[in-house]
Amino acid sequence: MSELFAKRAADLSGSAIRATFKLLADPEIISFAGGAPSPEVFPKKELAAISEAIFLEKGNLALQYGITEGYDPLREFVKARLVKQGVIGESESVVITTGGQQVIDLITKVLVNDGDVVVVESPSFVGGLNCFRSYNAEMIGVPVDKDGMNLEYLENEVLKKCKVKLLYTIATFQNPTGITMSLEKRKELLELASKYDFYILEDNPYCELRYRGEAVAAIKSMDEEGRVIYAGSFSKTLSPGLRIGFFSARSEILEKMVVCKQVTDVHTPVLNQLICYDFVTKYDYDAHIKKSCDLYGHKSALMLQCMDEYFPSYCDYTRPEGGLFLWCNLPEGFDGDALFKKGVENKVAFVTGSSCMVDQSKKYPCFRLNFSNSSDENIKKGISILADVIKSME
Amino acid sequence: MSELFAKRAADLSGSAIRATFKLLADPEIISFAGGAPSPEVFPKKELAAISEAIFLEKGNLALQYGITEGYDPLREFVKARLVKQGVIGESESVVITTGGQQVIDLITKVLVNDGDVVVVESPSFVGGLNCFRSYNAEMIGVPVDKDGMNLEYLENEVLKKCKVKLLYTIATFQNPTGITMSLEKRKELLELASKYDFYILEDNPYCELRYRGEAVAAIKSMDEEGRVIYAGSFSKTLSPGLRIGFFSARSEILEKMVVCKQVTDVHTPVLNQLICYDFVTKYDYDAHIKKSCDLYGHKSALMLQCMDEYFPSYCDYTRPEGGLFLWCNLPEGFDGDALFKKGVENKVAFVTGSSCMVDQSKKYPCFRLNFSNSSDENIKKGISILADVIKSME
Numbered sequence: 001m002s003e004l005f006a007k008r009a010a011d012l013s014g015s016a017i018r019a020t021f022k023l024l025a026d027p028e029i030i031s032f033a034g035g036a037p038s039p040e041v042f043p044k045k046e047l048a049a050i051s052e053a054i055f056l057e058k059g060n061l062a063l064q065y066g067i068t069e070g071y072d073p074l075r076e077f078v079k080a081r082l083v084k085q086g087v088i089g090e091s092e093s094v095v096i097t098t099g100g101q102q103v104i105d106l107i108t109k110v111l112v113n114d115g116d117v118v119v120v121e122s123p124s125f126v127g128g129l130n131c132f133r134s135y136n137a138e139m140i141g142v143p144v145d146k147d148g149m150n151l152e153y154l155e156n157e158v159l160k161k162c163k164v165k166l167l168y169t170i171a172t173f174q175n176p177t178g179i180t181m182s183l184e185k186r187k188e189l190l191e192l193a194s195k196y197d198f199y200i201l202e203d204n205p206y207c208e209l210r211y212r213g214e215a216v217a218a219i220k221s222m223d224e225e226g227r228v229i230y231a232g233s234f235s236k237t238l239s240p241g242l243r244i245g246f247f248s249a250r251s252e253i254l255e256k257m258v259v260c261k262q263v264t265d266v267h268t269p270v271l272n273q274l275i276c277y278d279f280v281t282k283y284d285y286d287a288h289i290k291k292s293c294d295l296y297g298h299k300s301a302l303m304l305q306c307m308d309e310y311f312p313s314y315c316d317y318t319r320p321e322g323g324l325f326l327w328c329n330l331p332e333g334f335d336g337d338a339l340f341k342k343g344v345e346n347k348v349a350f351v352t353g354s355s356c357m358v359d360q361s362k363k364y365p366c367f368r369l370n371f372s373n374s375s376d377e378n379i380k381k382g383i384s385i386l387a388d389v390i391k392s393m394e
Numbered sequence: 395m396s397e398l399f400a401k402r403a404a405d406l407s408g409s410a411i412r413a414t415f416k417l418l419a420d421p422e423i424i425s426f427a428g429g430a431p432s433p434e435v436f437p438k439k440e441l442a443a444i445s446e447a448i449f450l451e452k453g454n455l456a457l458q459y460g461i462t463e464g465y466d467p468l469r470e471f472v473k474a475r476l477v478k479q480g481v482i483g484e485s486e487s488v489v490i491t492t493g494g495q496q497v498i499d500l501i502t503k504v505l506v507n508d509g510d511v512v513v514v515e516s517p518s519f520v521g522g523l524n525c526f527r528s529y530n531a532e533m534i535g536v537p538v539d540k541d542g543m544n545l546e547y548l549e550n551e552v553l554k555k556c557k558v559k560l561l562y563t564i565a566t567f568q569n570p571t572g573i574t575m576s577l578e579k580r581k582e583l584l585e586l587a588s589k590y591d592f593y594i595l596e597d598n599p600y601c602e603l604r605y606r607g608e609a610v611a612a613i614k615s616m617d618e619e620g621r622v623i624y625a626g627s628f629s630k631t632l633s634p635g636l637r638i639g640f641f642s643a644r645s646e647i648l649e650k651m652v653v654c655k656q657v658t659d660v661h662t663p664v665l666n667q668l669i670c671y672d673f674v675t676k677y678d679y680d681a682h683i684k685k686s687c688d689l690y691g692h693k694s695a696l697m698l699q700c701m702d703e704y705f706p707s708y709c710d711y712t713r714p715e716g717g718l719f720l721w722c723n724l725p726e727g728f729d730g731d732a733l734f735k736k737g738v739e740n741k742v743a744f745v746t747g748s749s750c751m752v753d754q755s756k757k758y759p760c761f762r763l764n765f766s767n768s769s770d771e772n773i774k775k776g777i778s779i780l781a782d783v784i785k786s787m788e
Contacts, residue, residue, distance in 0.1 A: 005650060009504045012653050036459050044453030051445035059438030063633035065430050098492055098637075098659040105658045109528070110403045114508070131657040134503070239457035241664035243492075256399060259406050263525040264499045264658065265492040269666055270635040 007114065008136040024349055030382035032369040033349045035175065035324055037236050038299075039373075041292045043279065050278045054271065062271040068262045070096025070246070071273035077280060078232070078246050087218045087230060088248045095258055098268045100205045100233035100245035104131045105264070106257040107166070107201055107229050107249075112137050116165040119158055119198075121149055123327070123356030123366070125175040128168055128203065140164075141358040144174065146318075148181025151188050155196075164198040171219055173206035173323025176356045176368035180321060186219045193227045205233040205245075208289050210322035211297030226250030234276055236324065237289050242272045296324065296372050303371040303379050310387035312394070324372040330390070334365035342389050348382045401508065402530040418743055424776035426763040427743045429569065429718055431630050432693075433767075435686045437673065444672045448665065456665040462656045464490025464640070465667035471674060472626070472640050481612045481624060482642045489652055492662045494599045494627035494639035498525045499658070500651040501560070501595055501623050501643075506531050510559040513552060513592075515543055517721070517750030517760070519569040522562050522597065534558075535752040538568065540712075542575025545582050549590075558592040565613055567600035567717025570750045570762035574715060580613045587621045599627040599639075602683050604716035605691030620644030628670055630718065631683050636666045690718065690766050697765040697773050704781035706788070711763075718766045724784070728759035733787060742779045 024031050054062050069075065079094045088094075097103050104127070112118060114136040120129060122141025132139050140158050143150045149169060158164060169189070171181040181189075193200055202219045220230040226249075233245040249257065261267075279285070303326065304319060311317075317328040330336070336353045343349055353364030371379060418425050448456050463469065473488045482488075491497050498521070506512060508530040514523060516535030526533050534552050537544045543563060552558060563583070565575040575583075587594055596613045614624040620643075627639040643651065655661075673679070697720065698713060705711075711722040724730070730747045737743055747758030765773060 004505070004646070006503065006505055006507045006510070008507075009650050009654065012650065034459070039454040039458060042453055042457045044449045044457070047453070047457070048446045048449035051449060052442045055438050055442035055445060059436055059441070060433040061635075063436045063438070063441070063635040064433060065428070065634045098663075101660050102658060109400065111398070111400055113400045113402075116400075127657060127660065130653075134654055134657050240459045240660075241455075241457040243659060243661070243663040252398070256403050256406065259524075260403065260528055263521060263528050264496060265637060266495050266521065266634075267637070269492075269637040269663055271666065271669075272663055275665075 008134055012130070012134055023344060026347070029344065029347045029349050030374065030378045030385070031349045032371065032374060032382060033351050034370055034373055036240060036373045037292065037324070038295055041288070041295060042239060043283065043288060046279060046283055047275060050275055050282070051271075054274050054278065058274060062274050064270070066267040066270040066273070068258050068267045070268060071270060071277060074273045074277040077277060082232070082248060085218070086221045088220065092248050093251070093254065094246050094248050095254060095261070096268050096273055097245040097247060097261065098265055099235060099240070099243040100203065100231050101127050101131070102261070102264070103229070103231035103245055103247040104128050104168070104201065104203065106260050107253075108132060108135045108137065109260050110253065110256045111166055111199060117162055119154065119164050119167040120358065121169060121174060122358060123176050123353060124168065125170060125203070126355050129356070129358065132168070139358045144177055144179055146179065148179060148185045149189070151185055151192065155192060159192060159196040164196060166199050166201060167193070168201045168203065169219070170203045170206070172204055172216065173209065173320055173325075175206070175323070176325050176351060177327035178318045178320025178323050178325045179327075180216055183216050186217065187222060190219060190222055190227070194225055198227070200228045201231065202228050203231045205231070205236050206323035208237050209293055209296060209324070211293040211300070213321035220248070226253070229253060237292060238276060238279060242276060244268065244272055244276045293322070299371040299374070299376070299379060300326065302376055303369065303383060306380055306383035310384050312387070312391055315390065324370055326369050326371065328367055328369065330365040332365060334393070335363045336365055336367050337363055339367065339389065339393060342393065343386060346385050346389050348385045348389070350386070402528055406524070406528055417738060420741075423738065423741045423743050424768065424772045424779070425743045426765065426768060426776060427745050428764050428767050430634060430767045431686065431718070432689055435682070435689060436633060437677065437682060440673060440677055441669060444669055444676070445665075448668050448672065452668060456668050458664070460661045460664040460667070462652050462661045464662060465664060465671060468667045468671040471671060476626070476642060479612070480615045482614065486642050487645070487648065488640050488642050489648060489655070490662050490667055491639040491641060491655065492659055493629060493634070493637040494597065494625050495521050495525070496655070496658070497623070497625035497639055497641040498522050498562070498595065498597065500654050501647075502526060502529045502531065503654050504647065504650045505560055505593060511556055513548065513558050513561040514752065515563060515568060516752060517570050517747060518562065519564060519597070520749050523750070523752065526562070533752045538571055538573055540573065542573060542579045543583070545579055545586065549586060553586060553590040558590060560593050560595060561587070562595045562597065563613070564597045564600070566598055566610065567603065567714055567719075569600070569717070570719050570745060571721035572712045572714025572717050572719045574610055577610050580611065581616060584613060584616055584621070588619055592621070594622045595625065596622050597625045599625070599630050600717035602631050603687055603690060603718070605687040605694070607715035614642070620647070623647060631686060632670060632673060636670060638662065638666055638670045687716070693765040693768070693770070693773060694720065696770055697763065697777060700774055700777035704778050706781070706785055709784065718764055720763050720765065722761055722763065724759040726759060728787070729757045730759055730761050731757055733761065733783065736783050736787065737780060740779050740783050742776045742783070744780070
């Protein structure tokens with residue numbers, strides 16, 4: 001029986017976050033665990049009208065097989081937006097995927113052999129870590145400083161010691177820390193990629209959700225050697241349930257990813273691409289995003305204010321300028337997993353630090369909080385409870 | 395540069411069918427190449443009403459993240475249907491996937507190591523073959539007789555000579571031949587699986603499209619050792635563009651596939667699952683399927699009648715009792731790829747035999763015809779042209 005599964009799948013188990021969600025079925029629990037946008041901003045009425053019209057006017061297109069690369073007008077829309085943002089050039093192209101997660105899957109399948117080294121931020125996005133695990137990649141975590149990945153550590157402790165194939169970064173409003181990599185570090189990272197010959201997956205689903213500060217240029221925008229695969233998504237700005245993501249990469253890599261997408265799900269559902277396209281072109285997409293930013297800006301400020309008020313002073317947390325998450329460090333030795341258990345007993349939940357790490361077997365004194373998907377009342381109440389739980393464990 | 399891609403991706407190229415589709419952009423071409431259902435049966439009005447109501451009444455559910463296993467009511471609907479058809483038992487469960495193709499991807503990822511042997515029917519479904527290629531499987535083709543896979547060949551030429559991990563069969567209305575495996579062979583195949591310890595992926599997207607003859611029990615229905623992974627789909631009975639497939643497998647395998655699905659696309663779009671569920675429960679799904687069967691039964695009969703009339707007598711073709719395809723064999727030495735080229739010059743297209751084979755580099759004297767997606771007029775005209783092209787190459 002031990003030989004039933006392929007090597008890559010043998011040790012694979014469900015993500016801790018997923019297990020967490022099942023535990024959170026209790027409706028009394030205040031959950032800061034998810035990574036979902038607020039349903040308050042879902043444009044339900046608009047999409048009701050859009051979807052009805054699509055079936056009546058373009059039903060055959062919506063219901064028939066589509067092409068693997070995606071619905072051309074949506075590809076053009078995304079491309080134009082990325083060109084305008086300076087992320088890609090006019091000669092580059094965009095492919096639509098079934099959510100941003102699929103980009104991680106496709107690029108890993110295309111680039112990473114069993115045992116190849118993938119560098120990740122430590123902590124990083126659980127779905128990314130699990131994807132690399134599912135291809136038997138050798139993952140190495142690099143600490144994240146206040147201005148992004150620690151590049152000295154990266155060069156001295158990783159690049160000088162082993163051959164790296166791919167580096168995975170959520171450079172803007174990082175999941176789970178909310179940290180944004182500085183422009184200087186982005187440039188230096190590209191230099192390192194060139195010097196040590198590795199590729200960069202720049203996963204950028206949160207960039208449009210900036211509610212404070214100045215935008216930092218995408219790593220992809222400065223990539224002169226075709227080393228960056230850029231992933232984006234409509235999951236955080238429109239809807240995660242529709243599963244619309246996208247990527248851009250140099251043509252040789254892009255084409256291989258398209259072939260792999262074809263054998264994975266043939267194409268992203270056409271209906272969803274049409275709905276997305278109609279919404280972003282018939283309505284004011286920027287105004288819609290601004291609504292999300294205002295809401296999340298407010299919620300993050302409220303959560304931080306509550307933390308400032310209730311949390312013990314030894315708690316050290318990030319103050320993100322955008323995105324959906326913040327990250328809290330407790331003193332060394334504090335057991336984040338035990339905190340999680342006790343939190344749930346007291347009806348408040350979050351994502352443990354350990355689930356965001358390469359080595360999930362250790363205890364970590366840190367955790368992730370999501371603020372986008374809780375009411376103001378629950379943010380106040382939940383943070384207050386969590387503060388008490390932390391103090392009770394001193 | 396040769397080391398850019400992972401081994402599994404290095405030699406991967408787009409499917410011949412996909413290339414074919416691009417070639418077929420010419421609207422004057424009569425295409426028997428696709429595998430698409432007829433838009434005539436798409437329930438566009440019903441889905442317009444359904445989708446509008448979903449956004450207005452269950453918008454938050456449709457637009458938010460869902461669980462990886464799928465929307466529970468839809469899972470229960472599919473399960474009840476499979477239980478009623480005798481395919482699975484009450485204790486088994488069903489997972490929703492992003493199209494039936496994803497089942498092939500997930501089970502290969504979960505079971506097949508680099509170089510493991512996957513047995514396929516020869517000819518087989520291009521999307522299946524390409525998926526196995528994308529995991530570096532060692533594929534072996536086994537000829538398909540009038541009553542399904544040649545099991546003598548399978549045992550003597552394959553199973554006795556090497557260790558097989560997975561066998562892929564489209565046992566009912568096979569793609570591309572339209573052939574259905576006999577009940578006796580299904581039982582014998584299960585015995586061989588037990589004797590030689592391999593697993594069976596029973597890909598069954600066409601089974602509900604039977605317009606003549608008696609249903610044959612699914613291989614899964616007779617599987618006592620948990621060796622069969624059963625894949626189904628709404629692509630041929632409702633809509634391929636919605637990308638809703640499903641699978642059932644013994645829990646240990648099912649759970650591993652769910653973990654792999656989570657890192658691939660998190661979950662199948664919720665909206666599409668809600669639309670599918672509402673259609674199959676609020677409308678008469680069986681009557682809808684019967685409409686498709688009547689249409690495809692008529693179209694296949696018409697195509698066969700035209701072939702009987704126009705094709706030279708040395709053409710040997712299948713007479714399927716269901717599904718979307720029939721298969722035509724020409725005498726040994728006939729070049730199917732050259733026929734394709736000449737066909738397209740004369741504005742008629744099909745899928746070449748070579749694209750359905752493990753070794754695509756050879757010439758094969760055979761081809762696949764799809765009848766579901768052409769008008770009666772085009773069936774008559776296209777078959778007449780094709781007959782002339784064949785004769786011109788004698």
